[in-house]
Structures are given as C-alpha cells and as structure tokens.
Amino acid sequence: MHDTSPASAPLAGATDKRTSILRAAMTLIARNGFHGSPTAMIAAEAGVGAGTLYRYFADKDALIVAVHREVETRLNEWLQKDYPFGQSIRRRLDHYFIGLLRFFIDHPLEFKFLGQFYDSPYGVELRRDKIFSKPVGDAGCETIRGLLEQGVAEGIIKDLPLVLLFALFIGALTSAVRDHTHGFIDLHDGLQRRLADAFWDAIRQ
Amino acid sequence: MHDTSPASAPLAGATDKRTSILRAAMTLIARNGFHGSPTAMIAAEAGVGAGTLYRYFADKDALIVAVHREVETRLNEWLQKDYPFGQSIRRRLDHYFIGLLRFFIDHPLEFKFLGQFYDSPYGVELRRDKIFSKPVGDAGCETIRGLLEQGVAEGIIKDLPLVLLFALFIGALTSAVRDHTHGFIDLHDGLQRRLADAFWDAIRQ
C-alpha cells in the first residue's frame, strides 16, 4: 500500500505530492542532516499536510530509503547517457569516473544526501553494491565491477582485490567532490581530467 | 573547571570516571551515531549517574568535541612513532599512509567515530587541516601537506593542487578501511603495502 510505484497512481496530483515530498526531504536532509529535518518541516517544505507524508511512505525511514532510491535512479540514468560501448576499458572507466564527478558537482544536494545516507545506519549495507555493480548495458559486464574485473583479467589493471580497486575509485572521487562542495577547490574540467588520470595511474598495471 | 587536564587529578578514581565517559561515548557514537547515543545511555554504559556526565563536560557537544580531541591526540602520538626522518619523501608519505591504515584497522571504533565526527556540523571545518597539516617533527615541514608540497616542488609528484593530492591520499585510505571494517575485505600487511604503492602511482610524476 505504501510507497507504490508512480505508475499505479490514478491521478497526476497524487504523484506530484509524492515527488514534492521526496524533493523536500532530499533538500532538507542535504542541508540539515536527518535529525535537522523533522517530518513536519519536510511536509511544510513540500507544501502538504503533516499526515499526508504517511500516505506515501510508511514512516520516516521509508521516506529516506525512497529518496535514496530516487537519487540512485537518476544517477544511473545519467551514467547511461553516451556510454562508450565497445571502447577501451580505460575509456569506459573514465566515463564512469568523470560521469560521477560531473553528476555530483552538478547536483551538490544529491551528493550531500548520499554522503549522509551512506554514513548512517540506513546505508551501511547498500553502500557497496549499488554504484559498484549497477549494469549499464544488458550485457551485464558493463558495470564498474565488470570493467575492473575484465581489466585485471587482461593484465591491464593491477591484480588487487576488486573491492580495493573500487575503494581507490570511489574514495578519490568522493573526497575530491567533497572538497569542491566545501569550496576548497574548483573542480573544473581540466582538473577532472587530471584526477581521472591519476586514478588510472593508481590502478593500471 | 570542566574538562580539565587529567594531570590535576590526584586519584586514579576521579580520572577513571572521565575516561569511562569518553570511552563509552566513543563506543556508542561509533556504533549508533550521535543521535542514537542519548546521554543517559552514555552514562549507563560508562557506569556513572546521568548527572555525572555534566561534572566533566559542559554539555553533550563538549563531550563529543573532547572525544574527538582525545582520539586525535592518540592518533598523532601513534604517527610520531618511528617517523623516518631524513628518508625519501615517498618513504615518509608511506609512513603516514601505512600508519593511518594500521591505526584505523587496530582502532575501528575510533575510525567510525571520526567518520561520524567529520561528517557532522562539529567537524566540517576541522576535517581538512587536522590530519593534513599536523606536524610530526619540529621542522614544521614534516606534515602530509609539507611532504606533498616538497614532492611537487622537486618534480617527483604530479603538479596537482595540494587539496586534490590529499583527496587521493585520504579518500583511498578511508574507503579501504571502511571496507575492511565492514568485513568486505581483510586488509592484511601485504594489501596495505600494495594499496600504498597504488596511491604512490596515482600521485607520482
């Protein structure tokens, strides 16, 4: 009953409310954290009644998880654009690296939300597999995991545990974005390129 | 009167209470986060009365800051052990990289606490400069920042903004430790070594 897919909503109005709540939740949580974002405030920001929230989500936790899912969906759609099928492994990893970089830089609220999410009890489990193993193509190998795996198999990439290769990938990326978000640095195109190169140097054989 | 240095306590008992509270706070916050750790729970875990906490710390915030200071102090002491003065830049950066890796692996609660701390209003500002610029030697240049700077000047390290070089350092490191802490991988000595090498490959000219 709760949190059904938007397809089942007979009225456009209902879907709008759900979307408003999701967007309000993400904005406020990114800005103030989970505990600085009471449901009443989220509802107010969304322009709906306090009780309405509970028609769309079982409870606050479910709302947060739904926000995460929604952000992730948009992120994945973003990464599928212009995917360089058939090109070199490095090229394809680059697509992911620069793509994520750009998405986070263009969507700082989403970045901050995900940061909050993954460092909370909500996201401990999900952390790993989401970005890591999300397929782009239907081949199933066009995931970051798949690319790293293939690179290792081909001897292009260092023979390190996949988890560690991914740690290098996601760690460098998120640390850099955080610095950008905090205003410590301006991650313009040139720096994005050089950061991706540095990452490649880290993992290449 | 609050939070005085332990040196002034004539009896071990008095200091023990403060220490118990600090340890309890770190443990619970690492486990449940700031908001999952009510002061009553911290006091109970420490084996003291609910009001006792406020004899040692002005309020919950002060307690959290004190835990951070205490952890940081131990971390810095740890990093000063066997510092390879006079050796190559790579050797000295390695000392920091492996040293932090080991500290966090040996002290998972401290690692999780710091993670919570730096992603909270408490630590946003402190994040960067603490580990980054903490001097080991009295020369003042024996900081991670100083070493990276010197490496860039000597043409050994890529000419990237310091902030970005540090992002590569701390990002790879914390991501790897998090995976270890979550049990996704066992960061034994060999892997630590190879991770440090990968980091070096990322930043070396």
Next chain:
Amino acid sequence: MHDTSPASAPLAGATDKRTSILRAAMTLIARNGFHGSPTAMIAAEAGVGAGTLYRYFADKDALIVAVHREVETRLNEWLQKDYPFGQSIRRRLDHYFIGLLRFFIDHPLEFKFLGQFYDSPYGVELRRDKIFSKPVGDAGCETIRGLLEQGVAEGIIKDLPLVLLFALFIGALTSAVRDHTHGFIDLHDGLQRRLADAFWDAIRQ
C-alpha cells in the same frame, strides 16, 4: 502561528484547549507559583497532552505572558464598566479603587497570579505602567495617573510625586486584598467604602 487571536478559530473545540491551558496555568501558578507549576502539571490540569501546550505557546514563558495579558484584558474591561465620566476626580478615582478591589475579591486566582507575575522577572518593568496608565476613555486623561495629575494641578490632591500617590493607591489596595484573600478579614462593601475613604484622606490636600 503561536498564540494567535481566538477569532481565527472556526471551531469552539480548538479555542477551548487554549483557554483550558490558560486557565490551568493561572490556577496552578496562583496556587503554587511559577516553579511549583511544571508544564506537565499544567497540561494535566488542562486535560491535554504534555506537547499540546507547545502548539499554543512557544514556551512556558510565552504561556505565562499570555496568561498575564488575558487577565489584564479582563481587568480593563471590568474597569470600563460604568465609568463615571464627567464626575468629580474623587468619584472617578473611587471607581478605580473600588473597581480593582471588587475585581480582585471576585477573582482571587487572578489576584494571586498578578502578585506572582509582578514580583518576577516577567513583570518588573510592566508593573508600574499597566494599571497606572491604562486609559479608560478616549480622552486619554482618564487613567489613574491622569486623575492624580489633574487632582494635583487643581490643588485637590497633595503635591506629591505621582509615583508616590500611586504607591499609596496600589499599596493600600493590594495589602487589603491580600488580607482578605488570606482570610484575615472580610472585605465587605462597607469596609471597601471606608478603605477608599481612608485612601482619599491620605492623598487629599
């Protein structure tokens, strides 16, 4: 949003809760003082939940100030009834003196509440000017202050500082009411009359 005028409440029920809380607060504070009246006790006496109080008043202080305002409003309305416009100064001062006497005798809780209020940080400043200078007519001179002033100007009343004349007025009045409230004396109509006469003897030229 807090403490809005009752005019905006479409239903009697909503207003009743606010009124219940105000009445409960006044009763308990009159009986036990500010610090003998926890918000939980006020809520219980009002028959509402502990949190409900905070829907109507920002905090305990706001509630107390609102009680004061409400009592004062009723007192002023009471004093405006049958005001002897155009009659002698003595007659008009009498109206105030006897009017206040009667109001306090008829409303002992209000009297005790005001006593608590004016002897607290809330009311130190307000003490003087409220009753003293509250106009009855639109002429602006029909305040106790105005009447005393005019009486002095006309040579009917002793040429003492207004503040002192008012001290005689309010001091005698409240002391007498307090004795009545405490049961030391029964301030029936005859005594009220004779006390007003005594006050007049005190200030008349």
Next chain:
Amino acid sequence: MHDTSPASAPLAGATDKRTSILRAAMTLIARNGFHGSPTAMIAAEAGVGAGTLYRYFADKDALIVAVHREVETRLNEWLQKDYPFGQSIRRRLDHYFIGLLRFFIDHPLEFKFLGQFYDSPYGVELRRDKIFSKPVGDAGCETIRGLLEQGVAEGIIKDLPLVLLFALFIGALTSAVRDHTHGFIDLHDGLQRRLADAFWDAIRQ
C-alpha cells in the same frame, strides 16, 4: 542538631561559616530569587563546600527560613533604637514608619529578600504577625498593633479593623520602597516625612 543558635558553637570558625552562608543566601536570593540561587551557588558564594551547608541547615527551606529570621532580628533591633517611649501615639507610629522606610532603603537586599519571602509559600503564614505584633518595649503594648489599637480606643485613629489599618501602613510603605528600589523615585528624607504624614492622614480620625 541543625540550625542551633550561635551560642552553642564552640569555635568562632563554625559560627563564621553559618553567617557566611546566611549572608550569601540572602544576597543571591535577593538578586536572583529562590530558584535562581542553587545551593551550590550559595555555598560557593559563602566560600564553603556544598555539603557544609547541610551541617548548619536541614535543607534549603530551613536555610531560607533562617535567613528570614536573621533579617527580622536585625530589623527589630534597628526599630528598637531610639524608640520614643512615652511620646504621642502618632510620634511612636512615625518611629516605626520612618524606621522601616529607612531600614529598607538602607538595606535593599534585605528588602528584596523579604519581598520574595512573603510572596512565597514560605511566608504566607508569617506575613501578618511578625512586624505587626513584635513588641519593642517589655510593656507588650509597644507594637504597631498595640499602638493602632490604643489609637482606635482613644478615638484618635479611625475605627477600622486593625488588619486594615495595618494594610494601609505596610502597603503604602512597601509600595513606596519598591519604587525607590526600582529607581522610579528617590525617597529622600523630605519625601519620607510627607509619606508618613499621608499615612497618618489616612488613618487619623
């Protein structure tokens, strides 16, 4: 065992501590009220340990009552100075009126403390009889009550209930002093005199 008369204290030091506590309590309570004066603060102000307070007074209430007794004792001693035995009733009432006025003006902390005290649960009962009926001479009739009574009997003073006559006395007096304490007026000798005259006009036949 608690709160013994100072005569029983073998050491001067002990008496000093009791006095310090009494003085500290009065000062802080006058300044901050009962609830703004924690026992820890009183002890600190008195320069003694927090527990020491409980060697001299059973609890905080007993301390407050003791402060009241002490202030009252000093007030009575003050009123006995230069008592005009044998002079007219008006002269003797004047002695009390001006004497109290002066004491309160000279001892604003004592005045504020008594104000707090009498408007609290502590002093409701005591209010009436203390100042009212405290004998100065050993004749027993040299109390304010006695003088008023005698004045009524002789036909000099209005035939009003004694309680009411006293209300006129104490009400005018305390109201005027409060205005002085709050800085609304300067109760210099001339005004004291004229206020006493006004009071006399109020009660004289």
Next chain:
DNA sequence: GATGAATGAGCTTTCATTCAT
C-alpha cells in the same frame, strides 16, 4: 484522499541532597 491538531515517549540538562574521604 488529505489534513493538521493532538499526543506522549524520549531527549538534554539542572540541582537538592548524600556520603566516602
């Protein structure tokens, strides 16, 4: 479906009092 007033458990913090030293 939508609302928002109402709730009360749970939070952080204070402070009168005790008691081992």
Next chain:
DNA sequence: AATGAATGAAAGCTCATTCAT
C-alpha cells in the same frame, strides 16, 4: 567538622506518528 564528587528525579521541550474531521 568539612568537603565536593556523585547522584537521579524531575524539569522544559521536540517530534514521529495517529486519527477525527
């Protein structure tokens, strides 16, 4: 006798959640 560290009950206030309208 004197201390002050320790206590825990009780305070004011917040907020996720419910439910009558």
